[in-house]
Every structure is written in structure tokens, then in C-alpha cells.
Amino acid sequence: MKSAYLLAAAGAVASLLAACSPSGDNGAQTGASDEPRVVNLYSARHYRSDAAVYAAFTEATGIEINLVEASGDQLIERIRADGARSPADVIITVDAARLHRAEEAGLFAQTDFSEFTSGVADYLVDPNGYWVGFAGRSRVIAYSNQRVQPGEITTYEDLADPRWEGRVCVRESGNAYNQSLLASIIARSGEEAAEAWAAGIVANMARPPQGGDITQIIGVAAGDCDVAITNHYYYALMTQSGDVANRAAAEAVTLLFPNQETSGAHMNVSGAGIAVNAPHPEEARELIAFLFSDEAQRMFAEMTNEIPVMPDVEWENPTLDAMMPFVADERNLSELGDNNATAQRIFDRVGWQ
């Protein structure tokens, strides 16, 4: 019996050694042409359906993808710590503020994206040329079909009106999308007005923040509150859910794209850039080009309900069709990054949990 344990221990040590040894071609650029082509992708997207997008890329180009997924801030720290030796080729994050932070950390190489982004709206492209948005998401309002009349609420600014006291559901302010929403209001109306707005929302909250965006929509459907702030694709996810209760909750609310007459609905993106020390810059370019291809854009629309950024993309997704078209806030997304820290402080001051 004792020998069995020794064997087990030896096995563990062997697997530890195997785990410790560097695996595959991570760092050095491969000169030989018969080597398989790879691209190292650091992504803050965590959608399992992305695997299908990456598989399609490999299928189309023969380039294998090495993938690490983590939160945007974590990826930034890891790439920064690896420094010039970082194997990262392409960096993807899902919030404009995170893209801005990676840019400020000097992680991106300046790139001319125009070759494959013709037709993409200017506000989705970093004016300094470090990153580009490839799929959009809007932060919108869901209101109760029973207790709110159409037209009763039309803007983000309305949400802070005392008329909605005790009627608003929204998640905690540590959430990046809430931070970016407030950052957009700072950019548009200034810090003072933004703070007044945030204080108004806190005063109007039906309950302390809890759960994610879907929790807020269910809160409206169940009568805890009358309006909620949510990203558009969570609503789409609910209408497509296998769970009857989720579908019923979605049917009890209407999704409203706010500020259609004024600034446009708040937009955020999944964005990508090429790492400044990319060992495979050519493959990195090909991957980013693929993200703007009809095939990939269509997959974002159909699998994650994201809003394609390329014009004339065709897709089959009735849920997304029902939301389109809408007027988007076309202020450049880089401004969200500029105002993110200020937004966090405002949330702290007004006590938005």
C-alpha cells in the first residue's frame, strides 16, 4: 500500500514538472515557414460562443489562436508585468474605459485600422489609433408595460426626476457599464450635473443595488420597481431563454433606447488593439481584420446579440431586429475612459452602493 502512495506522489511530481515546463511556441517569433502560424490573444470577453468565432478564424486563415481570458484590469497587469517579453499579440477588452487604460499603460501599438474598418462609425475608433471597437452594446432602460405609459420616460436624465422616486432598479456602481454610463453623462453635461443625476438615481432607487442586469429586469416584471437600467443584450438573452419565467419577465417590460431626440443611446464596445511587443504582428492584423469580416460580425449579432459595427452586415436575429435601428450617442468612446475615475468618485460621494 505504501508503494501505491509513492507511485501517486511520483506521478504528481512528474505532472508538476510537466506543468512547469514552458509549453509550445509562446514567445519567440517563428521564422521558418513550415511552422504552424499562431496568434496569442488576451481577451476580456468571456462568452463561450467566442470559441466558434475563433474556430472560424482558424478555419479561414490556418492561424491557431492561443487564448487567455481574464478581466480587463487583470490582463493589463499581466501584460504590463511581462513587459517587452510579453507574448501578447492582440488585446481585447469589453469596456471602453479598459481600452483607454491599456492605451495609457502603453500596451497597444499604433495601428492603421482603416483598411478593414471602412464604414465603421468614427466614435468607435480610438482617435489616437491604438484600438478599435468591433461590436457594440447599448445601456438602455426597461420599463413596466403595466405601470409605465409609453413616452412617460424617454431619457437617462428622466430617471433622476423625483417623479420616479422609489421606482428605479439598477445594479451596483462597481459595474463597468454603470461607470461608463456616468462617464458619458460627465462628458456631455459636466461633473456637477452628472453628480446631481447620480444623486437623483440613488434617491429614486426602489431597493439597494443587488444582482446583475437581468435581476433588475425581473425586478420590474415582479413589481419591485417600474424602470430598470440594463445592457440591451441581457434583455435579448431573456427573450431567448429556455426558462419560461425569464421569457415571461421579458414580455412584461418594454426596452427603451433613451435620448433618441437628444444625445443618443449610450454605447460601449468590445474593442481590440495590437500589442506593442507583439511577436506575431502580421497574424495579429489578420485576427483583427477577421473580427470585422461579415462572418464574425454576423456571429456577434446572432450569438451574443451584440450590435455589429460594420454597415450592411446581414444576420438572422429577430430579437435584435426589433431593437434596430436606434440613434446612438456618437461622442467618441475614448472620452468614457477619460472620465471613468471621476465617475467612480461621484458614485462614492452620492452613496451609490
Add this chain to the structure above:
Amino acid sequence: MTAGTHKGFWPDRATLLAILAALVCAAPVFAVAWIALTGQSDDYLLHLARTRLPVYLAYSVYVGLVAAGGAALIGTGLGWLIARADFPGRKLFSWVLILPLAVPAYVAAYAWLDLSQAGGPLQAWTGGLFPTVRGGWGAGLMFALVLYPYIFLLARDAFTGQSADAYNAARTLGAGPVTAFWRTSLPMARPALAAGVALVMMESLADYGTVSYLGAPTLSIGLIRAWSGAGSLVDAARLSLILVAIALVVFSLERMQRRRARTTAASGKHKPAPRLVLTGWQSGLAVLACLTPLMLGLVIPLARLAWLALNELAAPGLIAAAFHSLTLASISALCAALLGMATAYALRGGGFMATASARAAGLGYAVPGAVAAVGVIAILSGTQGLIDPAWEALTGSVFPILLTGGAAALIFAYLSRFAAAAIGPSEAALGRVTPALDGAARTLGASARETLWRVHWPLIAAGVCSAGLLVFVEVLKELPATMILRPFNYDTLAIIAHNYAADERLGEAALPSLLIPMVALIPMIFVARYLSRTRTPSGTG
């Protein structure tokens, strides 16, 4: 390697290992402290002190106390039942009750909020009477339900190892079973319980996912916001020093009260306490007592997720991820058990270095995983910076990059975070081996190693295995360090579960979430069998 005849053999070697353990555990914390102290300052902390800091601190205390109190209640009660009473299913419960530990607290939180929110099934069935699981008490409750096994394991082993003499004496003197328990058994088990309570408290305070989802803004929320919202990793590191300070206080208190409670009644060859045989409604109550936390912490949340999963396809890559999880957890558990045992021996030998090492090792537990991972990154990139030039000068080639080089960085991170969890149980187990026992063995001519293997090991095996199990399960569900440090294309079950849950696709998160406790079952069965085999012969031998 000579079989020393003097007493110095074990303490020396053990102390070296203890120091190694302390270095592994505390290094990332020191790296974080270095980031905190050398980083640039602005007025963010001042801003925080004026605005949210009091709330963060209040919630930390609130959540920590609810979690520790709840877990202590459940863990001690069940530990006593399993150790000292006999009822149908006792053997099965004795290890099944550990399983809720394999449920990540945030998974339980997702499921319970989904069940109990306005419009959820529980509110519908109770006509809105069922409270929504949220806020400080909700988060504390979640921690109590999934972390009580820490205390249960330690309590079970402590009560099992106790001699029945004191308890019987109390009963003879007219005390009822409850009083006798309260006055004799409980005080004797206190060191083990305190170790468990300290772990539960620190783990609750270092958690981020659960408290942010349920709306209980503790200090770890403050520091993640300083990082992700205000963009200041330096201020996040500074805030985490507050958590380190809290950990130091908690672990010092634990140690202080452990020193006070030197028990003498326990001995190597104690009279096995006869189990209280429960019959009729009593055994029914006992079974109910075991089933309740199992239902609340394991079955109900996972069943809810499974229900939501009915219409979803299985995620791809689950088998590979399960294998990754199993590998990482096994290696970490073995290393941690070794380090924990060595530290326990070092402490037994006494000496300043041993005590200092044990305290330093506890630090790794204090810092939220995401921040600890940043410490690991800082260390690795610092080491890389030192090795690179030397290596290139010597060999002319480039040294492989450490961070992305393999799973070694991950194992390092796990050990730094969880090895402390292995020290408490080992120490508690070793506490039952009285010095007189060593003396007897040595007098009879046993070498130090023989004493360890033939006298100590049978007595401490259960404790050391429990320690390894704890670390195993912790690593299975660990998230932030795994995410940031893993090699390319390396998913674990916890990561897949989290990715779905973070995307609010609870149904698809179900299967990987279900697999985590199932993978945890593998070593549990293994250990349970091993222990039931070793105990009998050595107990009578």
C-alpha cells in the same frame, strides 16, 4: 539523514520547511505591500475615507461576524453529532457534509438570489413572505453555508480525538448532556474551532463575487473599485493592507486563545468515547440536522442551476477543464499538506522562527485573490528581470518567460493563498499528540522517523488529510488567480462556471458548477477510505 538520538532532529528540519511555507505564503503579500508603499499618491484614499470607507468597514465586520457565527454554529453542531452520536447515515454524512465547501460562494449567491428575488419561485410559493437573500446577512449566510465545513472538519476530528473521561466525569457529577458538552467537550475542542472560525472569517472578507452580487459592500469591494473604477492599483494595494492587518489580529487572537487552552486530557491511546446512540425521533432530528445545511448549501443552489440548465447544451471543453482542475488541486493539496504539517511540527518544537513563520503564512489568506495574484505577478516579473541578464550572459540564449511559462506560477499562487488553511488543521491534530507520547516511543528505542511514522502519523493522519482536502477544494473553486496566471488555452471548471454566470447565463453555468463538487468527491472518497483503513490497526496496535 542520520537517525538522530537527540530531540533536535524534527524541529530543525521542520522549521526550515515552515520558513519555506511562510516565504511562499507571505511573499505575494509583501509584494503587494511594496506596491502600496512605493506607489504614487493622490487624494483617492482621502476621498474614500470621507465617503465610503466607514461603510466598507462596517459591512466587513457585519459580514465577517454573520459568516463566522453561522459557520461555527453549523460546523460545531454537526462535528459533535458525527463524532459523538450514532444515528442512521452517520458514516455517509461524516464526509458528505464536507461537500458544500466545493460550492463557490458566488455560485450559491447567484442561485439563492435567483430563487428568492421578487418574482422568483420562493416568493411566489410563500406569497411574498420569503425574504430576498441579499445584503450583509445574505452574504454572511452564503459564506456560513459553504464554509462551515472548515469548522465541521476540525470539530469532528477534535471531538473524535477527545478522551471521554472529562465528559463522563461531568455526567457522573450530575450535568446533563448539553451542560457536559458545553463545559467539557467544547472547551477542549476550542483550538480547532478557533482555527476554523479564523479561516471562515478571512475567506469571507477576501471574497469579491458574492458580496458584490448580493449588495454587501465590504472592504474588498472598495479595493477592487479603487483598482477597476479609479484605476489605481496602488490604492487597491493600500486598502488590502487593512485586510492584512485584520488578518493579523484575527490569527493572533486565534493563537492566543489556543495557547490558553492547553489540553492535557487528550492522549495517544485515549479511551474511545462511546457514541451516544440515538433512536426514534432523536435520530430523526440528527438526520434532519445533517440534511438541512446540505440542502441549503449544496443541493438547493445546484438543483436550481440544474433546473435552469435543462434547456441548455453542455459547454464544450468540460472534460479537459475538469482534468485541469483536478491536476492543479491535487498538486497544490499535496504541497500544502506537506508545508502545513512541517509548520505544525515547527510550532510544536517552538522557537521564534517557527512562530513567526506560522503567523506570516496566515497573511496569504487575508488578501483578495485578485490582489494576491498581482503580488505573484510582481514577484515573477521581478525574478525574471534578475534571471534574464544572467542567463543570457551564461548561455547566450533567452530564459523562458516565467509568467506564461506554465502552471508553476499558478501552483505558487494557490499555495500562497491556501497553505495557511493547511496549518491550522495539522496543528490542531498534532496538538493531540502529547510530548509524553514521544518520550515513551523514544524510550522504547524508536528513531525519530519511526516515531513520526508509527506513532504520530496514525494520530495525525486524519488532520493532515483534512488539511489537504481543504486546500484541494479551495483550489478547485479558486477564480481570480487562476484567471490571470493560467497558461494559454487552459480552462478550469471554476472559470467556465464563472464565465457563464458573469454573463448571467445561469443555466449554462450549472453543469460546470455541478462538476466542481463531483471532482471534489474523488479525493474525499480516497481519503475517507484511507483513514478508515489506517485507524483500526494503529488504534489497537
